Amino acid sequence: xxxxxxxxxxxxxxxxxxxxxxxxxxxxxxxxxxxxxxxxxxxxxxxxxxxxxxxxxxxxxxxxxxxxxxxxxxxxxxxxxxxxxxxxxx
Numbered sequence: 001x002x003x004x005x006x007x008x009x010x011x012x013x014x015x016x017x018x019x020x021x022x023x024x025x026x027x028x029x030x031x032x033x034x035x036x037x038x039x040x041x042x043x044x045x046x047x048x049x050x051x052x053x054x055x056x057x058x059x060x061x062x063x064x065x066x067x068x069x070x071x072x073x074x075x076x077x078x079x080x081x082x083x084x085x086x087x088x089x090x
Contacts (some may be wrong), residue, residue: 006077013072014061021068022057 030049041049063071 004077005075009073009076011068012076013069014058016072017066017069018054018057018061020059023053023067025055026057 027050030053045052
């Protein structure tokens with residue numbers, strides 16, 4: 001698409017990986033049957049736990065090296081797009 005840069009493609013890929021892969025895992029862990037009252041966050045965790053999961057998922061995606069993220073960037077940027085100078089770790 002015109003006006004899209006490889007950096008835009010990387011950001012979109014990071015958001016997709018975060019929402020589709022990491023966030024469901026964090027949500028499942030939060031609802032784990034092995035959850036302990038020793039680490040209970042109380043009402044604050046109940047109110048803001050989902051927001052914390054989104055932030056953690058985004059940070060994990062940005063810092064980790066997911067091969068699917070790199071493949072998505074190349075797909076979104078289009079064939080022959082110059083991805084030099086774009087950190088394709090995620």
